[in-house]
Amino acid sequence: MSGDLDPAIAAQLKRDADGLVAAVVRDHHTGEVLMLAWMDDQALHRTLRTGRATYWSRSRGRHWVKGETSGHYQLVRSAALDCDGDAVLLSVEQIGVACHTGERTCFHRPLPVAASPGSGPTPPVPGDAGPAAQGGRP
Amino acid sequence: MSGDLDPAIAAQLKRDADGLVAAVVRDHHTGEVLMLAWMDDQALHRTLRTGRATYWSRSRGRHWVKGETSGHYQLVRSAALDCDGDAVLLSVEQIGVACHTGERTCFHRPLPVAASPGSGPTPPVPGDAGPAAQGGRP
Numbered sequence: 059m060s061g062d063l064d065p066a067i068a069a070q071l072k073r074d075a076d077g078l079v080a081a082v083v084r085d086h087h088t089g090e091v092l093m094l095a096w097m098d099d100q101a102l103h104r105t106l107r108t109g110r111a112t113y114w115s116r117s118r119g120r121h122w123v124k125g126e127t128s129g130h131y132q133l134v135r136s137a138a139l140d141c142d143g144d145a146v147l148l149s150v151e152q153i154g155v156a157c158h159t160g161e162r163t164c165f166h167r168p169l170p171v172a173a174s175p176g177s178g179p180t181p182p183v184p185g186d187a188g189p190a191a192q193g194g195r196p
Numbered sequence: 197m198s199g200d201l202d203p204a205i206a207a208q209l210k211r212d213a214d215g216l217v218a219a220v221v222r223d224h225h226t227g228e229v230l231m232l233a234w235m236d237d238q239a240l241h242r243t244l245r246t247g248r249a250t251y252w253s254r255s256r257g258r259h260w261v262k263g264e265t266s267g268h269y270q271l272v273r274s275a276a277l278d279c280d281g282d283a284v285l286l287s288v289e290q291i292g293v294a295c296h297t298g299e300r301t302c303f304h305r306p307l308p309v310a311a312s313p314g315s316g317p318t319p320p321v322p323g324d325a326g327p328a329a330q331g332g333r334p
Contacts, residue, residue, distance in 0.1 A: 067307060075213070080232055082220050082303075089227030094218055094283035109310045137307040141295050145232035147303040157279050165220075165285040169205060169275040172247045 063103035071099065072143040078114055079144050083156065086135040086149040092156035093164040095124070097146060109134050111148055130154035201241035209237070210281040216252060217282050221294065224273040224287040230294035231302040233262070235284060247272050249286055268292035 125131030263269030
């Protein structure tokens with residue numbers, strides 16, 4: 059079911075068994091990746107029409123406008139679909155913080171990574187998980 | 197099934213019905229979001245242990261080391277888990293391009309977005325989908 063989503067866009071979506079695509083959300087100013095959420099056609103339609111990020115909550119089984127309770131809205135500055143249609147990228151003006159824990163980004167739990175081939179010191183970009191995520195590389 | 201993944205990490209994952217979590221991949225240098233892929237425990241384990249991004253292909257039903265056929269490897273510089281454990285963020289050194297279409301990023305299909313409340317001209321960051329994605333905003 060596409061809701062009111064533009065049929066030309068709906069035709070490009072590759073939904074999972076629950077009718078959802080992934081939505082990757084980044085900060086429009088810093089490029090920081092803020093969160094991952096889920097959208098059905100109606101959520102994508104509302105997001106594109108209103109400019110406020112709107113998702114499908116898998117745990118609550120309903121739509122939610124990000125910020126509707128916290129005030130931490132996401133004003134969408136641009137959106138793009140990926141090559142195979144199973145993910146949307148939103149660039150947003152994040153009001154307040156993205157994570158319900160109070161962290162700025164939901165990706166705040168570093169995982170240890172072994173040094174990969176060709177590793178060398180490289181400057182992190184804003185929002186990088188930082189040295190703690192480098193897994194003890196020299 | 198966790199493969200050889202550190203049980204402390206495995207315990208934090210919230211997998212979907214197919215045993216997968218989403219993996220958001222960004223360029224370590226520019227912050228650009230490159231692609232979204234999927235990981236089971238074994239793919240995450242291999243990624244963290246080898247430093248080369250390894251995913252689960254839902255279409256092919258097998259693991260794949262990104263770049264194993266194209267040479268476009270992703271050398272993982274850092275990794276982080278999100279607050280609810282259903283998504284991983286990788287910051288990678290992208291060899292060549294990320295997308296199988298030859299585009300640098302998989303998110304190369306702009307979607308039109310209506311002007312959101314409080315809209316104003318803001319400078320895009322690298323990897324932003326650009327003016328074409330702004331949906332004709334003035």
